[in-house]
Amino acid sequence: MxxxxxxxxxxxxxxxxWNPVYLYRKIFKDQAETEHFLNNVCTYQWNVLQDAGRPLAEATAEKQQEFPAYKDEIAMYYGRWAEMLxxxxxxxxxxxxxxxxxxxxxxxxxxxxxxxxxxxxxxxxxxxxxxxxxxxxxxxxxxxxxxxxxxxxxxxxxxxxxxxxxxxxxxxxxxxxxxxxxxxxxxxxxxxxxxxxxxxx
Missing domain, CATH: 3.40.50.1000 (HAD superfamily/HAD-like)
Known part of the structure; x- marks a missing residue:
């Protein structure tokens, strides 16, 4: 060696x-809703695409079109990203x-x-x-x-x-x-x- x-x-x-839960537990009323959002909407796999160089604004807009009911919460993922630290x-x-x-x-x-x-x-x-x-x-x-x-x-x-x-x-x-x-x-x-x-x- x-x-x-x-x-x-x-x-x-x-x-x-770093953990998105730190942000979203402030936003959703209960743990189940937080888990649903991070497992089905703004997922770990989705975030990796931005780690691979996709622009945050593009990723956010696409995800908001996919899940319009969560438009505001999706915007917070990178809009309030520092709160995940x-x-x-x-x-x-x-x-x-x-x-x-x-x-x-x-x-x-x-x-x-x-x-x-x-x-x-x-x-x-x-x-x-x-x-x-x-x-x-x-x-x-x-x-x-x-x-x-x-x-x-x-x-x-x-x-x-x-x-x-x-x-x-x-x-x-x-x-x-x-x-x-x-x-x-x-x-x-x-x-x-x-x-x-x-x-x-």
Missing amino acids: EQIKNIVFDFGGVLID GGEIIENSRLVKPLSEKYNTYGLTNWSAETIPVAIERYGFFNYLKGMVVSGEEKLVKPDPKLYYILLDRFNLNPDETLFIDDNAHNIDTAGLLGFQTIHFTPDMDLEEVLTEMGIL
């Missing part, structure tokens, strides 16, 4: 707590600065190009990244290998020397096939402990 020189973070679910996952995000002093740190994220500036402005850990690849800017989403190759080429990284941390198993699988060292982060994991055991921290 090659010595680690680079660490690449996914953002949502690893460093940032639950904050930093602080036990992980506080590791970025010390890691950046020993390694080259980067981001590889599925995120809309139109909303990522909100997160960058809000969270200080972005200051410690040498660079990032944002799916919405590249019009590709993980786990498409092409997005990983953009990261490797742009920053001249060797995957054997690069540790990739993501909470999505499919994204981790692709990284592993491409030769990255990986950590599949789960909510019950102590990332600091894992990195310490690996001799990284």
Whole structure:
């Protein structure tokens, strides 16, 4: 195993707590209505299309035509998007600065190009990244290998020397096939402990 020189973070679910429920539980009267809306109207799969580069205004207008009864609620998805940010996952995000002093740190994220500036402005850990690849800017989403190759080429990284941390198993699988060292982060994991055991921290 090659010595680690680079660490690449996914953002949502690893460093940032993002969940549409944070917004819609303020809008709908009960949990069942919130779940219905997010499972059938503004779904996770629909949001991924915007992560892949589709303009937010276009996505919103199409969805409003499809579900006119929810026109106002659909407009809120990106109109009040910042309210979906639950904050930093602080036990992980506080590791970025010390890691950046020993390694080259980067981001590889599925995120809309139109909303990522909100997160960058809000969270200080972005200051410690040498660079990032944002799916919405590249019009590709993980786990498409092409997005990983953009990261490797742009920053001249060797995957054997690069540790990739993501909470999505499919994204981790692709990284592993491409030769990255990986950590599949789960909510019950102590990332600091894992990195310490690996001799990284």
